[in-house]
Amino acid sequence: MKRIVCLDGYTLNPGDNPWDAIAELGEFTCFDRSIDGVEQVIKRAKDAHVILTNKTAINQQVIDACPNLECIAVLATGYNVVDYQYAKEKGISVLNVPVYGTDTVAEMAFAMIFRLARAIEINSKDVRENRGWTNNIDWTYWLSPQIELAGKTIGIVGFGNIGRRVGEIASAFKMNVLAYDKFRSVIPEYKHDFVELDELLAQSDFVSLHCPVFPDTENMMNMEKFQLMKNSAFLINTSRGQLVVEQDLADALNDGTIAGAGLDTLHQEPPEADNPLLDAKNCVVTPHVAWATLDARSRIMATVAENVKSHLNGHPQNVINP
Structure with missing residues (x-):
């Protein structure tokens, strides 16, 4: 045996x-x-x-x-x-x-997108813990910008199984889908456009990373790339932490170069307590749970x-x- x-x-x-x-x-x-x-x-x-x-x-x-x-x-x-x-x-x-984990990880990418777009738990916490609604003079209020996804553009970096599924979900929400991948294997039926990476970064309201770590993708998202993005744009990473230069992303968040980030993976896991992204503005970090259903x-x-x-x-x- x-x-x-x-x-x-x-x-x-x-x-x-x-x-x-x-x-x-x-x-x-x-x-x-x-x-x-x-x-x-x-x-x-x-x-x-x-x-x-x-x-x-x-x-x-x-x-x-x-x-x-x-x-x-x-x-x-x-x-x-x-x-x-x-x-x-x-x-x-x-x-x-x-x-x-095609569906599981794609769903987590959208969980990040929804968190950044609507910040449900921030408003709910204010209502429940601070009685913010009870004490408000208006019938409604919000503590964060409320962003509609329909009509927004999502840029998907890495158009494999998970990336294509993210695009399919985005299409169902009436988002415009841009894709970047050096290798174009399966072409989905929903509307999408392949563009170069820099064009994708410049046009997208949400950029979602779904590629492995290779020599040409490691640290691909650095300050130069963040400066190409809209200052209202968000970065989503449910793929590999090594794709992102962490200090550059923290700086881009803190100085308003981009609006926010949703990260399920970091360079080092577990991260050091002084990782700059743990204190960066509007940065949601989860402990590599996208795969874990x-x-x-x-x-x-x-x-x-x-x-x-x-x-x-x-x-x-x-x-x-x-």
Whole structure:
């Protein structure tokens, strides 16, 4: 029986998303976290045939310390935590979950958009905690600008599965959709226009990032790019924190270069307490939860189980280092 070790399973299954489909495939051990260094990782994984990891790094040192290792199954789409090229040299397959959160992440992008456009919780808090409505002389008031989405323009940077779904939702709200992507694979039926990045930034009322981190996208959103945007525009990032120069964004928010931002991901996670975006003006920050609905996590669990099963049956699927 193959030994399957999960190094950091808590975020995928904090208690509501059982491991049963994976546990039945072999001798299964799951650790909530492996955060005490590479020695701890090696101690836990050294006899494994299959390693499951989400954010725990599997580098050359770990791979060399695991003589039985055949397969590394990532509990996510991104696989930058694994030295997959070295794994390939050693004959070890690296598997990922390519599609699981299209709807979930797109919905979170729009949750950010609605928060920035209508600020429901700010007005509700004033009504409930400060009795602002009770003590107001008018029948209505608002503490933040109220922005209608119909007729506004959304610029989507990265027009893959999630980006296209964001465009579909935006189209349903009668927004104008602009898209930028170097690779145009699937073309959706709803009305949209492909433009260059600088044109997209200049025309958009909302800019939503949906691209991976590559050398040409890392830190792509810097002060030069923020200065191209309208001072009434908002930045949404539910993709990768490394796409944004954080100090530049904080400065752009604080000096009014742009109007606000909704961020679900940062360069470092968890962030340092002095991260400039945690105190920036009109900056909504959530702790990387766009992916975290039970629906999406259940799809991850099911796909990982199928990935491991496919490897054990000799026909691995979702291999990123064939």
